[in-house]
Amino acid sequence: MIIKNFEIKKTKFENFNFFLMHGANQGLKKQVISEFFTSNFNGEIIKYDESEILKTKDNFIEELLNRSLFKYKKIILISRCTDKITELIEEVLKKQILDTKIILNSDSLEKKSKLRFLFEKEKKLICIPFYEDNNQILFQICQNFFRKENIKISSEIISLLIERSKGDRSNIQMELEKIKNLSISRTKINIDDILELTNLAENYSVFELIENYLTKDKKKTSKILNENNYSNDDCILIIRTFINRSKRLAKLIEEYEKTNNLEKVITSFKPPIFWKEKETVSTQIKSWTLKEIKNKIYETNNLEKMIKKNTINSVNFVSDFINNY
Numbered sequence: 001m002i003i004k005n006f007e008i009k010k011t012k013f014e015n016f017n018f019f020l021m022h023g024a025n026q027g028l029k030k031q032v033i034s035e036f037f038t039s040n041f042n043g044e045i046i047k048y049d050e051s052e053i054l055k056t057k058d059n060f061i062e063e064l065l066n067r068s069l070f071k072y073k074k075i076i077l078i079s080r081c082t083d084k085i086t087e088l089i090e091e092v093l094k095k096q097i098l099d100t101k102i103i104l105n106s107d108s109l110e111k112k113s114k115l116r117f118l119f120e121k122e123k124k125l126i127c128i129p130f131y132e133d134n135n136q137i138l139f140q141i142c143q144n145f146f147r148k149e150n151i152k153i154s155s156e157i158i159s160l161l162i163e164r165s166k167g168d169r170s171n172i173q174m175e176l177e178k179i180k181n182l183s184i185s186r187t188k189i190n191i192d193d194i195l196e197l198t199n200l201a202e203n204y205s206v207f208e209l210i211e212n213y214l215t216k217d218k219k220k221t222s223k224i225l226n227e228n229n230y231s232n233d234d235c236i237l238i239i240r241t242f243i244n245r246s247k248r249l250a251k252l253i254e255e256y257e258k259t260n261n262l263e264k265v266i267t268s269f270k271p272p273i274f275w276k277e278k279e280t281v282s283t284q285i286k287s288w289t290l291k292e293i294k295n296k297i298y299e300t301n302n303l304e305k306m307i308k309k310n311t312i313n314s315v316n317f318v319s320d321f322i323n324n325y
Helices: 005-010 026-038 049-055 057-068 085-092 114-121 135-148 155-164 169-184 191-197 201-214 216-228 232-259 262-270 273-289 290-308 311-323
Strands: 018-022 044-049 072-079 100-106 126-131
Touching: 005 026, 018 026, 018 114, 026 072, 026 100, 026 169, 026 201, 044 049, 049 057, 049 072, 057 085, 085 114, 100 135, 114 126, 135 155, 135 169, 155 169, 155 191, 169 216, 201 216, 201 232, 201 273, 216 311, 232 262, 232 273, 232 290, 232 311, 262 273, 290 311
Parallel strands: 018 100, 018 126, 044 072, 072 100
Antiparallel strands: none
């Protein structure tokens, strides 16, 4: 059964157990899953990738059946779904699965997709397409947010936010939260604040790379590095981002060594550290000594000079630097 976006609020999801959410609008999917499924949910929420389940199909089905006997509610979120999982879903539909909702998340599926066809034709299955937001919808989202939070902002700034987030709802929502936090200490927010505060959408992988490096999560850092084809220009951005983040970390570590009060150091730091960052920043402070991070800043400055002299090998230089703790 197909449910359009405007029908979502009218749909009684409690009457259904299987859902397919397909399309490029990941931000709206997250919003719908949170608002109608996981928010205030008292049961168990389990997340899988399609590849994980397909490797152990029998175990997955057995687990569903066994857990159903205990009658506690659960939600199973399966990401990156393709037609490969269709056969498994058909098999699960034949079983008596109690108190379980299974939500499949996939990219855009063609009309001839087996998975999409299954969910569209069966009345006991819900299929929701999530199309990309246009600028008008994103503008309305921003306006509603600022009105609710009582933040005065110009139309020009909203347009800039939409442009810098590349029309992605998830990026927009991240930036709106940053502005909300900034508004606590600012009575007026201007374009310069937005330019300094917000990230270009295409640079999110760069910031994620640096944050994981400073957290000393070698596995995630290596994964991000391997999954992205960084250009020579990206390398300069990585270096500048690393230097800025490292300098902030050095100040935090210096204060922490003086006070030995981690919570106070993070809470009182200026400019404010956003609440979503606090756990990450806390880990970073504990992971480095002041001497170590200052050495890294020194090494990064030398690396930047080296790259400016030899741009051809910049990607290799940066990769070697990131891989070397």
